[in-house]
Amino acid sequence: MIMATHERQRISMLTESMQQGDGERLHQLRARMAEEQLDQGAYEALAAAITQMQTPFNMLNAALEMLQRRVAQQHRDEQLLTILMAVREQGLTTLESLRQSLPQRQLATPVSVNLNKLIHEVLLTLTERLLATGIVIDWQPQKVLPALIGWESRLRCLLMQLLDNAIVAITVQGDDMRSIHIESMQQDDWLKLVIHDSGPGIPAGERLMVFEPFHSRWPQTPRHHSGMGLSMVQETINLHGANLIIDPDADGCRIEMHFPLFNGNAV
């Protein structure tokens, strides 16, 4: 695709010029993104773990009720009951400490965000990976895109998570056809963002599960994946009053998002 090649060349030219004159900026951008992702990732993982820990406690409560009845009727297993009650006590105390240690979320005031600029920045930080994996980016940004009122670092993180998944999916598949198509455009009162990769896609039966925290199903990847990416993406979508669908009819994985635009937004 001609556009794809142009965009790829454009990215590598930009990277070269940044390496020569502005490499420091790219370095800072990478560091800032790593920090932002770590912050959001650590928070979401802890919050999700606390919620999930409730399930074994509910099971333990049910088991304790059964055991209590048995002890009352048959006067057996008192010791086991005492131990399990102590286990529950200790576990609940630890869970409460974790809950208390969750930092209060201080969301900054939303600002005017230029989505194209963010896509461009994230692609720049990924250039080496894209070139190394032979993935072509096909992106024809709408020249003048209305600004989005939102949280820049969250949106940058969303783009990074989705593009990371796209790269992993294509690499895991190992086909010759390696492309990521990106669309960013205004559609009435919405800003439409599409990320469509040529990988194997997400099977129909998994399209809900993939948004659950800690759900990771990549077959053998060199890097560890915690399964938090799409869960964080979903948080950001909700925060912005946006919506996201995984296109059921597309080849590969096509994720389409719509962000609401408000009157008077202008870049």
Ligand SMILES: Nc1ncnc2c1ncn2[C@@H]1O[C@H](COP(=O)(O)OP(=O)(O)OP(=O)(O)O)[C@@H](O)[C@H]1O
């Ligand atoms: N573009 C995609 N193509 C195919 N499968 C995908 C794609 N994106 C996500 N998935 C599937 O959804 C799962 C969950 O994705 P998610 O980003 O939440 O976690 P992860 O990539 O496994 O881990 P992490 O993002 O924390 O590195 C993935 O493990 C993979 O099975």
Ligand SMILES: [Mg+2]
């Ligand atoms: Mg991921």
